[in-house]
């Protein structure tokens with residue numbers, strides 16, 4: 506398996522930079538997920554790694570070798586797409602073995618290798634079928650098999666699960682994770698699905714308008730989002746973001762909002778965007794509440810409920826075990842612990858570093 510390096514990769518379409526100066530190192534054996542909203546440049550970046558798209562600038566290295574201008578078929582990479590792109594007239598066995606025939610391996614070698622891959626993917630009983638006789642999940646496994654059979658340096662996958670229904674997505678997701686673990690394969694995986702990213706990635710790269718917003722382990726990007734963009738992209742519902750001001754009293758203030766940050770008094774005043782995740786808000790009696798609002802809607806998610814509230818002019822979501830005991834029209838008091846509050850610069854959107862003061866200082 507191989508490591509991949511992107512050095513200042515850029516791709517312009519006319520005046521628009523779909524991918525803008527991306528520097529990334531994908532370690533050998535890593536499962537790197539490119540995550541971001543539609544149009545942020547995920548596929549463009551992956552296609553440049555694959556060699557399907559010429560960069561406007563920058564370089565791609567595979568195990569230290571510059572492959573920027575190497576044609577795709579000579580890169581030691583296998584790509585799996587959203588559309589399975591199987592040959593309809595060929596059997597499953599011949600579809601999986603196709604890359605090996607193109608390389609001129611003997612029939613016996615091909616049969617052995619296809620057999621191995623089919624066993625790995627649970628396709629052994631389906632080898633004589635045509636693609637039209639398979640379910641969507643089985644077809645996607647054949648497409649995976651065709652990538653696996655080549656034993657490539659790394660796998661590139663562009664939304665490979667997005668044509669599958671919810672149940673199949675979940676099982677196929679687990680299969681890919683298990684394959685990655687067993688093969689210790691290097692994978693670059695594109696998705697706009699945060700659940701896939703959180704569950705599959707060793708590291709997540711959040712892309713916004715062609716640029717890298719943040720790179721980190723799933724827990725890092727969720728627990729310490731580097732920007733308002735990342736905070737607002739991850740989580741269901743996403744992090745609540747509220748215009749507020751940090752005052753000299755060491756608390757954050759806003760409309761119907763006053764939450765102690767655990768800061769010493771005398772901190773410089775400044776405007777902030779306050780972030781707090783829906784699962785970190787708890788209801789509390791109004792007279793003790795840090796946020797006071799009105800419930801506008803309650804959604805039942807099965808095991809949990811989400812209450813949508815209005816605090817001043819800010820929409821604030823609260824998530825917790827069902828039943829929350831709230832109904833539309835209720836006045837509600839909320840609070841959150843200082844360690845669950847995030848502060849961002851309202852102009853740049855970047856995270857502000859702050860530490861609650863040590864609780865033991867006022868002896």
Ligand SMILES: Nc1ncnc2c1ncn2[C@@H]1O[C@H](COP(=O)(O)OP(=O)(O)OP(=O)(O)O)[C@@H](O)[C@H]1O
Nearest residue numbers: 518522523541542543544545546547548549550697
């Ligand atoms: N061939 C092309 N010609 C012109 N513009 C393009 C072309 N391919 C992509 N773009 C533009 O580049 C930007 C990034 O596209 P890209 O396909 O990489 O997005 P994506 O993150 O994969 O989105 P999605 O999640 O919808 O697949 C978009 O604004 C898109 O319109």
Ligand SMILES: [Mg+2]
Nearest residue numbers: 547548549663
């Ligand atoms: Mg795409």
